[in-house]
Amino acid sequence: MRGFGDWLVLAALVLDAVLLAVVELVYLPLRFDGVLLPDLGGFPFPVTVLLAAVSTPLLVLAAARLSPKLPVAAAPGFAWLLVTLWLMLGGPGGGFGVYPDWRVLVLLGAGSLPSAVVLGGVLGRAQRAAGFRG
Template sequence: MTDRLALAGIAAASFVLAVLQLFFLPLRFDGTLLPRLGDWPFPLTAALAAVTTPALVVLASRHARGTLGAASPLLVWVGTLLLFAVLGPGGDVLLLGDWRTLLLFAGGALPGAIAVGGYLGRRAGVRGDHR
């Protein structure tokens, strides 16, 4: 019961992080939120996704009994981004049509997939599935 509750909390954290990373993706050095430094884009959320998504996968793998449970933070994160890409609130488009969106997807999905692969490798090593 506590493992399922922990996985649900980790999935909820993954959802919240995906929403926050998506909302702050257009961050720029334009003097609004950050100092004015030539209006350069600053996709900090892609770096944040590269750290938090695999960390959540590793945390979920400690409570998971199977691959789906371990991969659930990654699946929730990608699903949330895709959901907001298709069905933005009020018909708004939240994903940018430039390199920052690709960087966000790559920054979260690739390290998260590597963490899932690490879980699968450890699980195969414990079971002795060496082929």
């Protein structure tokens, strides 16, 4: 990281990850029940899973452009994961914000696994560029 501007960009990326985790958990129980979406018999519509699968790897990739070192590149992904787990397991008031069901597991997988793949690729390219022979 070259200067103060890079630290501000990293802080903005981490803040984006935190806000995305909150939004994704709030809208995770969205259903076709006639309240926000049309009434289709209460069929679940976890659109935030797709949002997590697309946004968290992009945040990790943007952080990796600042520095390919693990603490910098992984900061948005770890922030997203920590906030998601914190809000699922108790949150600020100690009560459960989201009760565990299949959508929660899919959200965790969709946000974490693609980010881990992107992070692994970034770290691998950095090692290859440094001339690592292992």
